[in-house]
Amino acid sequence: MGYTCIEKIIMKNLGQNHVRPNDIVTVNVDRVMIHDIFVPFVADKFEEMGFEKIWDPEKVVLIYDHLVPTSRVEDVRHFQIGDAFAAKYGIKNVHRGDGICHQLMPEADYVKPGDVVFGTDSHTTTYGSIGAFSSGVGYTEMAAILGTGQLWVKVPETIRVTIDGKLPAGVMSKDVILRLIGDLGADGANYKALEFAGSAVDSMSIASRMTIANMSVEAGAKAGLFAPDEKVAEYCGVSIEEIPDISADENAKYAKEIRYKAEELVPVVACPSSVDKIKPVTEVEGTPIDQVFIGSCTNGRLEDLEIAAKILEGKKVADYVKLIVTPASREVYRQASEAGILETLIKAGAIVTHPGCGLCCGRSGGILSEGERVVATNNRNFLGRMGPSSVEIYLSSPAVAAASAVSGRIALPAL
Amino acid sequence: MKIKGKVWVLGDDIDTDIIIPTEYLAMKSIHDMKQYAFSPLRPELAASIRPGDIIVAGKNFGCGSSREQAPEIIKSLQVGCVIAKSFARIFYRNAINNGLLLVEHDLLPELVTEGEDITVSVGEYIEHKDKRYDLSPLPTNLMEIIAAGGLVEAMKKKNSRND
Secondary structure, three states: OEOOHHHHHHHHHHOOOOOOOOOEEEEEOOEEEEEHHHHHHHHHHHHHOOOOOOOOHHHEEEEOOOOOOOOOHHHHHHHHHHHHHHHHHOOOEEEOOOEOHHHHHHHOOOOOOOOEEEEOOHHHHHHHHHOOEEEEOOHHHHHHHHHHOEEEEEOOOEEEEEEEOOOOOOOOHHHHHHHHHHHHOOOOOOOOEEEEEOHHHHOOOHHHHHHHHHHHHHHOOOEEEEOOOHHHHHHHOOOHHHOOOOOOOOOEOOOEEEEEEHHHOOOEEEOOOOOOOEEEHHHHOOOEOOEEEEEHHHHOOHHHHHHHHHHHOOOOOOOOOEEEEEOOEHHHHHHHHHOOHHHHHHHHOOEEOOOOOOOOOOOOOOOOOOOOEEEEOOOOOOOOOOOOOOOEEEEOOHHHHHHHHHHOEOOOOOO | OEEEEEEEEOOOOOEHHHHOOHHHOOOOOHHHHHHHOOOOOOOOHHHHOOOOOEEEEOOOEOEOOOOOHHHHHHHHOOOOEEEEOOEOHHHHHHHHHOOOOEEEOOOHHHHOOOOOEEEEEOOOEEEEOOEEEEOOOOOHHHHHHHHHOOHHHHHHHHHHHHO
């Protein structure tokens, strides 16, 4: 009997040569991430549970991103509590404004292929892009992990998604994952792992794979996994031989298998107010908009800013549209600056903001007003996510977002 | 364990941003936040819910973010239990860890009307208009956490034993 990618990671973690879906197992955690907005709750629960020390402070990463830069006086309390908690229990890996947690974790080398990682944010699934089993947990479970280094999980069934061929110009990995969420439904992968394969996936950059792994949770998935290849090895600064074999076996058992021909995929948007309400851009083309957002842990990486700059080069953002661009990390910000990407964006009329989660999670940096409409590259278009409930959020790729910023209406990128 | 209460009926995909918008997440306590529960969808709901009431919803209740304030707030409104066709997985774990009872049932959400009374006998049945619908028991590891009164209590016990 063969095993899927996630089964192999869990087997490796447990030191076992067999697991099957629905087994309840206790995994040893390789790394955890706690972000600013929940740190006071984690600290409270940890002490309430009666723990006196963290199982391995080196394995804990504290990242301030949702409240950076602060938008309210009381936000500062989260940093104070986080800093005090870190000092008291010896947490040295603290990032106070270096970027969004899910960009930083792989970028700053906190995650390796085959690792088991938990974070207090649901988009922790992002690190599946480099072959880690990573998933979101609540603050109580995080507190328990800090004390014990362990967590129980149910071995999930796996849905395999194969995308073969070459994506047409203007179609990005965001369009792939949106289409999949539309086909599966917002609960279509609930309690399950997604596993991505095929020649279109092989030719994707790590950044593109991150977008897909990141949004796997929007179909309810526990993980969104890619088997590590040479690109992953290079990204992680290791040789392929050093990466444990966690690729799925040919005779692995799947709950479902889905196939796409890359050539048949088109630019799409998730219409308000549900991530699975997917329509081809051609069906909503021409809808007037008030704002465009390019950023977030889903699509704020260098290649995302690069394609936006390519589309905006020598053009102007429509008069009445605000284009907000938020690089995913300080490093992405620096690279985009060095490559002249930011200059292109600024000349086109973009508002470039500091790396953080503010606008995506509806806290700061471009909150919308009653009845406004936004095209955004982030991961959720829930009711009230980026302003009042009457705000309409269309989720798209950076290419569609940039083209829409120029046109002032939802538009197809001309590439 | 039996819960009898009035039902509030919600739809499919009630996400965590509906249960509690991010805007209110940096408030100091669950007590401060709970008045905003479900506000994007039904601003009147938090003030209308009475202790012991039951929330009934469609599929994928609690989808979205990992914010544990979502089940904690529902618990703090003293909701007796949430019955839905299905629950999103992070929400499910968070609810169990906070001792909020969740009941998965395919049929019931189709049958009830807001304001009706129903009875839930945990792990046994739901009673609605004199009809009983069977429930399956929860896995042992989850029952252990619930029996301890949530994950904090379970860990507390464990740590006091170690001393």
